[in-house]
Amino acid sequence: MSGVPASEDATPTAAAHPVLELRGITVRHGNVPALNRVSAALPGGRITCVLGENGSGKSTLVSVLSGLQRYDEGELRVDGVPVRFRSARQARDLGIATVWQDLAVAPLLSVWRNFFLGVEPTRGVWPLRRLDIAGARQTTVRALARVGISGLDPDQPASSLQAGERQSLAVARALHFGARALVIDEPVTPMTVARQTLFGQAVLAARAQGLAVVVVTNNPRYAHLIGDRFLLLAHGQVAGSLTRDDVDADDLTALMAGGEQLTTLTDALTELHPELGDR
Structure with a gap:
């Protein structure tokens, strides 16, 4: 694992605006500021x-x-556009x-079930549409390999995953679904x-x-x-x-x-x- 930053020239998102940007964000809990005019660019x-x-x-x-x-003051931007979630x-x-x-x-569900939880892939057309289990397994294995995890059985229960593997699964899922x-x-x-x-x-x-x-x-x-x-x-x-x-x-x-x-x-x-x- 290398700690060397990616090259500026090779960065695929060297865009005009950072993906996320905080401008003077303030969050108060009563009279106490949890964040006080925080600004940061997150490219x-x-x-x-x-x-x-x-x-x-x-x-x-x-x-x-x-x-x-929700914040009390300031501005949050996504790709340079102000947003308020x-x-x-x-x-x-x-x-x-x-x-x-x-x-x-979901500890009793398999790894691939957790990967696709709520967005399970299907095949066929209605009324014969059914869950694409084989495709889901293959996609999960490929997505995990993409983040450096190989040899993991997609059918094993999620409860068997250790710290680090669960977080890596979440990262793989985020990448797959276009975060x-x-x-x-x-x-x-x-x-x-x-x-x-x-x-x-x-x-x-x-x-x-x-x-x-x-x-x-x-x-x-x-x-x-x-x-x-x-x-x-x-x-x-x-x-x-x-x-x-x-x-x-x-x-x-x-x-x-x-x-x-x-x-x-x-x-x-x-x-x-x-x-x-x-x-």
Whole structure:
């Protein structure tokens, strides 16, 4: 698994507008801002890792992008067009797929059934139309191979999938059904190195297909391994917006610890880019 960012010239979505863009997004819970004037561009063909302590606003950001949380101020744009989601369904219809940290599957159903849940393929014409089981199995196997999973029996129950495999299944499903942006909330269940590698392959496959990938994580070293860009949140505000050229894994780890270094970074970035202070 390579952590090297995709080439700018090779990026299939080097378009005029980022796939997703937040402009001064503010979300209040009563008088307390969960997000305070957050701005970020999330381009296609890039992995943006969102990092921050608990309570920094990461979960609220995921909810805004996924259509579950309405914002009080600011603007959310998809391909440069302002949108205001009223439901998660509207976000999905515009190609924003979310992989939740507590991702649930229908445990007694097979892998292929979970892959096509609600959109099962059929063959034939009415009244002889029937479920295309063979086609569904083949499609599931191909889609999983696309994200680096091979040798998985599509007929095995979903309950047999381990952490990493469930998330990879969700990524494969999103790619198959035409998602343009992928928002991944870091799994709660700890993953072994092998499972993290497996999941990382799926994330990198999504990037290679030109999706705007957003990974919310508390692991700065893993973030630096797979990420192209890093959005640091603190107390609901953007504390840093960096690229792999700006920091190495040790720098990112130190910044995640917060304190004086994060304050220094914020001050330095604000001095170089005054517009950050207006967020």
